[in-house]
Amino acid sequence: MARIPPPEPGLVVRYDFLWPEDAARGLVSGKDRPACVVLVVARPLHPQSPEVILLPITHRPPSPGSFALELPAAEKRRLGLDDERSWIAIEYANREDWPKGLVPVGGRNEGFTYGTLSGPIARQLAELLRAAARARRVTIVPRP
Numbered sequence: 001m002a003r004i005p006p007p008e009p010g011l012v013v014r015y016d017f018l019w020p021e022d023a024a025r026g027l028v029s030g031k032d033r034p035a036c037v038v039l040v041v042a043r044p045l046h047p048q049s050p051e052v053i054l055l056p057i058t059h060r061p062p063s064p065g066s067f068a069l070e071l072p073a074a075e076k077r078r079l080g081l082d083d084e085r086s087w088i089a090i091e092y093a094n095r096e097d098w099p100k101g102l103v104p105v106g107g108r109n110e111g112f113t114y115g116t117l118s119g120p121i122a123r124q125l126a127e128l129l130r131a132a133a134r135a136r137r138v139t140i141v142p143r144p
Contacts, residue, residue, distance in 0.1 A: 003111070005111070005112065005113055007050055008038065012113060012117060013036055013112050013114070014112060015036040016030045017036055018141050019031075020092060030094075035081060036056050037057065038052050039093075039129075041095070051096070051097055053094070053140065055125075057071065057086050057088055059085065060089075061087065062087055066089075066091055066137075067128050067132035067137055068087040068088060069087060069088045069125050070087050080114050080115070081114060088125060090132045091137050092138075093140045093141070094140070094142075095142045096143035099112075
């Protein structure tokens with residue numbers, strides 16, 4: 001069994017992301033294929049199981065005016081993701097205790113991670129996330 005990595009900001013993992021519309025229909029588990037970006041939320045009373053926020057990486061193009069960051073093809077290649085256009089959907093997030101919801105990547109490795117976002121992409125993501133939060137446009141689905 002692969003070792004589960006500690007959560008780090010910008011870590012790209014395979015995770016069963018639960019979209020808000022699926023949660024509203026009563027589902028408790030999501031699509032088990034998507035890659036997601038980890039944002040860590042400190043939990044000082046429980047350092048062994050930090051709470052994390054995960055943002056989905058999706059092939060679905062964002063609607064006009066939404067907060068999303070397209071991943072450049074070179075970044076996707078470096079991470080070992082497919083070659084279709086993809087976006088980090090910044091307006092949707094899951095919140096849960098680490099490491100629930102992780103799914104093995106399969107194929108090229110037995111782990112749960114694809115790698116970590118490069119510095120420039122991570123900085124762009126942080127800027128857009130702050131803007132989306134200021135605009136109150138981030139929907140967080142808490143996972144059981």
